[in-house]
Amino acid sequence: MTMAGNAKKGALLAAATDMEPIHGSIEVDVPADILWRGFNKPNLWPRWNPCFFWCRNKTLRLGDKLVWCFEPIRPWYLYKMFAIANIIELEEGKKVTWEVTALPGFYAHHTYSIDDLGDGRSRFTSWEKAYGWGFRLTRLFWLKHFTFVRNRSLEGARALEIVHLTGEKLDATGIPPRSYFNFLAAVAGLLALIVAFAALGAWALLVAVAEAAIGVALWFYAAYVKLRPVRLAPGVHALLGGGGNTLVVEDGEDTLLADTKFPPGSWLLRRWLRQEGIGPVTKMINTHYHYDHSRGNVLFPEAECIAHELTRQAMDRVDGSWWTRHRGVEPTHVFDGERTTIMVGAREVELIFLGHGHTVGDVAVNVVAAGVIATSDIIFNGYYCYMDLHREGMSVPGTIEALRRFAGEHPKAIFMPGHGPIARAAELLRTAAYLEDLMRQVSAARAAGKSLAATLAAVDLTEWDLQILPSFHQNRLEWATARSSIRAMYQLLERAG
Numbered sequence: 001m002t003m004a005g006n007a008k009k010g011a012l013l014a015a016a017t018d019m020e021p022i023h024g025s026i027e028v029d030v031p032a033d034i035l036w037r038g039f040n041k042p043n044l045w046p047r048w049n050p051c052f053f054w055c056r057n058k059t060l061r062l063g064d065k066l067v068w069c070f071e072p073i074r075p076w077y078l079y080k081m082f083a084i085a086n087i088i089e090l091e092e093g094k095k096v097t098w099e100v101t102a103l104p105g106f107y108a109h110h111t112y113s114i115d116d117l118g119d120g121r122s123r124f125t126s127w128e129k130a131y132g133w134g135f136r137l138t139r140l141f142w143l144k145h146f147t148f149v150r151n152r153s154l155e156g157a158r159a160l161e162i163v164h165l166t167g168e169k170l171d172a173t174g175i176p177p178r179s180y181f182n183f184l185a186a187v188a189g190l191l192a193l194i195v196a197f198a199a200l201g202a203w204a205l206l207v208a209v210a211e212a213a214i215g216v217a218l219w220f221y222a223a224y225v226k227l228r229p230v231r232l233a234p235g236v237h238a239l240l241g242g243g244g245n246t247l248v249v250e251d252g253e254d255t256l257l258a259d260t261k262f263p264p265g266s267w268l269l270r271r272w273l274r275q276e277g278i279g280p281v282t283k284m285i286n287t288h289y290h291y292d293h294s295r296g297n298v299l300f301p302e303a304e305c306i307a308h309e310l311t312r313q314a315m316d317r318v319d320g321s322w323w324t325r326h327r328g329v330e331p332t333h334v335f336d337g338e339r340t341t342i343m344v345g346a347r348e349v350e351l352i353f354l355g356h357g358h359t360v361g362d363v364a365v366n367v368v369a370a371g372v373i374a375t376s377d378i379i380f381n382g383y384y385c386y387m388d389l390h391r392e393g394m395s396v397p398g399t400i401e402a403l404r405r406f407a408g409e410h411p412k413a414i415f416m417p418g419h420g421p422i423a424r425a426a427e428l429l430r431t432a433a434y435l436e437d438l439m440r441q442v443s444a445a446r447a448a449g450k451s452l453a454a455t456l457a458a459v460d461l462t463e464w465d466l467q468i469l470p471s472f473h474q475n476r477l478e479w480a481t482a483r484s485s486i487r488a489m490y491q492l493l494e495r496a497g
């Protein structure tokens with residue numbers, strides 16, 4: 001069913017050339033009717049679609065006003081954007097369109113649609129277009145905003161798919177709630193600041209500086225340190241964040257950790273295990289030698305530790321002094337072949353050597369019957385990846401090869417990446433395409449005789465819309481960014497000659 005809406009403006013919009021429609025799709029293993037029922041609860045959108053801060057409507061109804069609030073296009077921009085629109089088209093189970101008329105000189109349509117692909121699969125699409133003098137005046141912002149909405153919406157559909165595949169319902173009981181902690185802390189901070197200025201005058205500047213520091217610390221904690229548990233299958237949990245992601249597999253008396261994070265994430269991991277009554281930990285795997293996946297080993301000294309032989313060697317060569325000071329928790333069970341199988345209780349867990357990828361000794365962990373695979377750091381899902389320049393570190397072609405091979409061999413698996421949210425084969429392929437683009441652009445710049453500085457200026461990675469990620473090296477905070485990735489790629493190519 002459709003309503004006229006503003007028919008004249010609708011027709012003008014269709015013909016307008018102020019912008020190309022910003023659209024995109026994602027295919028998910030969710031039957032179309034189930035996906036629609038999950039989608040048709042706008043007040044739950046902020047839980048799974050990170051572009052929404054809040055939405056009032058409980059359901060979509062033709063002719064209703066949709067009232068919501070957007071998140072900012074960058075997390076550190078201090079705004080929320082209120083929005084109101086008229087629902088002018090609703091094909092139950094398939095499609096909704098709303099028109100935005102509230103801004104002067106601005107008229108837009110946004111459509112979300114779900115196509116049934118058969119076989120329990122569907123395609124989720126976001127489509128948006130605007131025109132008008134008000135739009136043209138602020139065009140650059142709107143193009144960024146529409147791109148943000150599309151990208152976050154497609155990621156959100158993936159998040160809904162994971163909820164569905166892990167056996168939860170796409171409703172308020174199954175979709176994890178979102179946290180308003182940071183927002184409430186910011187509001188409380190602002191109020192405290194106003195009170196401080198009224199009471200203290202210029203001394204309130206001290207309060208402002210202290211609050212800013214607390215604000216940054218809270219944001220850092222919420223974004224990178226706090227753990228997000230996701231139950232992937234009975235007895236199989238992903239603990240996302242706080243360093244490298246950790247996979248927990250339990251069966252009977254046996255508990256396996258694939259990667260153990262580093263403090264303070266490792267402390268939070270141990271606390272979570274205790275709270276859930278899981279453990280004691282009997283086995284741990286280090287998927288590769290990096291500190292953010294292995295230094296938490298010290299908290300589980302009773303567990304036997306398994307890694308690839310090359311990982312064990314890299315630990316000694318690169319981080320030898322640390323491991324010497326922490327004897328007894330290094331990998332004691334090493335394997336050097338292509339794969340090996342271990343048992344966790346009655347569960348079969350396959351360790352697959354990935355070849356020289358993110359490091360020389362990457363191992364993926366396949367919980368066979370559950371269809372869940374921890375990939376190690378060959379994928380940083382949604383983030384720029386940390387590129388290790390040691391001899392034991394990254395091979396970009398090797399990582400691309402491993403991602404493609406893995407996606408092809410396990411098209412239906414649920415992947416826990418080394419960093420970032422739960423992924424499917426499509427995200428592995430996207431990461432491979434990103435790395436290929438990075439390598440191609442930097443190679444071309446080098447072939448044209450460009451210096452590192454000129455290459456940094458020439459290579460453009462914005463279309464990949466990746467987020468930055470912190471890491472610590474020699475006790476210094478470093479960020480994986482577009483610049484650090486281009487620089488590392490340049491150096492890797494320089495070394496390869």
Ligand SMILES: [Zn+2]
Nearest residue numbers: 244292377418
């Ligand atoms: Zn890592």
